[in-house]
Amino acid sequence: MPTTRRASLFLTCSADALYPSVGRVSVRLLESYGVDVDFPEEQTCCGQPWLNTGDTKSARTMALHFLKVFERSEAIVAPSSSCVDTVRNRYLPLFKGEPKLQDRFRELASKTYEICEYMHRILDIPGLPPHPEPTRTTYHSSCRTLRGIGLRGAAENYLKQMLGDHFVPLPDADTCCGFGGSFSVKFPEVSGKIMEDKLGNIVLTGASTVAALDMSCLTHLSAGARRQNLGRLRFVHLVELMMEALEGKTR
């Protein structure tokens, strides 16, 4: 008998504070594929900002909180590769010498997914319908998508299915956008310089939409685009385009 899949949404703080629609769309998208979604309201942040600024003590506390909130979930799905990378790869080393806890974190890591990854690897969704109003779109494969969770090609494939020739790959897709969390405010000039190059490549593709699986990169890129008067560019999490394709209408 086929059992219903269940997944807990981990919203992430950027979607929580800035992009409620990414959360809404994530829920609806998963539900449209028959997943039973729940949202543990006690969830907070994965702790990445503290981890990456060297405050491992706080990061540990947050990891433990995350464990408490999500441990019993069948799967944890988040619309952000960098947060998933944190849960999957960064928690474990924080608990060296605590094998019991490590086992629990290992278990947690094994069931935490980025949403597009979850669709590709777990739900095994082979294809998506064509997008109703395709526009020229490019894809920023963030560093944590590529090198953190090791997702290569899946998002691009979905984009090709939805958009056909309207999908244009980004030159130098492997390079960082310059965000880097605390780096973006510690060394804003360098962050800005790297970002400029990324935006330059985006402009080169002639795209009007930029999709990614990381809202933090997109926050940085979209804010930079506004500074550079590239205001017409639309920055979206891939799930938004997916939902549009599934519903046959642009929001």
Added chain:
Amino acid sequence: MNPVAPNFRNASRDAVKNAQLVAAVRKSSDLLSDLMARAVANTPDFEALRDYGRARKLEISGDLEKYVQSFTAHARAAGAVVHRAKDAAEAARLAIKIAADNGTKTAVKGKSMTAEEVELNEALEAAGITVTETDMGEFIIQLAHEKPSHIMAPAIHRSRAQVAELFTDKLGTPPDLGVEALVAAARKDLREKFLAADMGITGGNFAIADTGSIVLVSNEGNIRMTTTLPRIQLAVVGIDKIIPEMADMPKFLALLARSACGQTISSYMSIVTGPRRAGEEEGPEQLHIILLDNGRSRIAKGPYREILHCLHCGACLSHCPVYRAVGGHAYQATYPGPMGSVISPLISGLGIYADLPNACTLCGRCAEVCPVRVPLPDYLRDLRSDVKKPPFMMKLTAFGANTPSLYRLGMIAMRRMLKKGGKGLMAPALKEWTVCREPPKPQEGESFRDWWRTRSYCK
């Protein structure tokens, strides 16, 4: 050593504005990265080779002293004079003494980052010995009174036009020479110096414990000259360059040559085992080897031990988005880029180089290309927690973020503040954020949590 404390923020701010610098670094880095990618693609067992490299290096760094002893014994047996320097100052003193004991006045030198680390040229010059850099890149740097800005391509930050101008100024060549003519001019200038020098100074790419050999690779031929023509030879080698056996060398060489500039092997490789032997018509009468520790034994025992595995290929520099945006000088350290941001604070102290572990976006590209899989981003992240106690603000926000009710309030507050243009608590961070960007723009409408609650209620 540095009169002014290094400050990456200030230096990098100037560097990104230097369009010529950024363009030159970018152009060469791109070429080097492409060459490496092609060479790696043509090496079917490269991943296995990397695994081997890491595993073998773990054996070495886990038992460093044993290999130092073995190398020393074998090099001595081959007739070399082996010295051990615990730090940079001692290495410089030893070099001066070797020069003085042998009445040497002029030295030719091959590129050596280890010599840069001990500031050997400055020390020898102060003792009255003229040192001429013979590697093309180093030659340019020396003429310009600069420091190398890349561990493999020291003059990467200079354009052809700038080199031409420099040569006209210092060597009297006609203006605006092309690359070939510039190289020919350097060849001519240096040939005389090679033939006249008393002392040849090199680093060492590998030191082979079971034979006592120093292995040197170069493309230009200057290393062969330096190790063959002068009567005294001095090699300054970090103890991290020791590998157990000659049989290991071809594999490490394969990793190094491909990662450094996409070759299977460099144009020249010299395996130097002791000085000239009886009856031979070439080679130095004396071979001195200074084995430099300078913190390496200490590092081998600590949590960052794998940084000693570094082959100095430079791949992590050429692939690093930060390095590519600012070049090497902004780091204000002997070793720039990702490997430098790890090793510099470990050698000189986090007090001096507290900025460097933070000068990284944690993009992971360096670890992806490193031929011996040094976990550079992990190390940089860990070094951040060694720097200092987290500031009070971080601890405060951590408490908030970890308390669900406070976290929810925080998210609401953040959204409000940003909608109002980011006043209050967010102001300091936002000031830096808006150096190159507009403030983040929260979406209009209800929050996700409100939407979820209403929806669950209606169901």
Added chain:
Amino acid sequence: MILNQYLAKARGVGVDIELLSLSDLNLRLAALVDELKAKSVALPLIGWPEPLLLTVKTEVEKCGSVTVSPRRRMDGGYEWNRSALGSATLGITFCGAFVAETGSLAFPSGPGFGTLASLLPETHLALSYAKDCRPDLGGYLAEFGADIPSRLTFVTGPSRTGDIEASMTTCVHGPGRVLHWIISA
């Protein structure tokens, strides 16, 4: 098989290779000396298979070139006259082995096996027999066992640099042109 691998590798890095028989050697030498207008040719005197050295020396001198060679010292060793060596336009050496895996020529040192003749002149001609081809570096190094010569030099293509704008330029300090003539025994 390994010879083919060597040919591909070494040609790939810019070595000018010819396969010839001993009887062609004289003609080819004369042509080369003429082409380079080589007034003086650096030629180490020992460490060669006897007949080959005589052929080379005689032929080069017959073309009107001077040969520069290490001179015997009082202590029985040898010494180059460096300024004479410095003016040679062509260096001809015998090469102990060549390695297919990397496309390299190998020069172990030893009395008479000096490498300066392969380094200072702008053109270097290495001669060897086809049987001296080795599959790989590791295997070749293992042949020495613990008995490593004081200098073991590998030459893989011409001298080059990428230090100015990463654009590859040849003939920096060593020869800009490397020829390898492989003599079928």
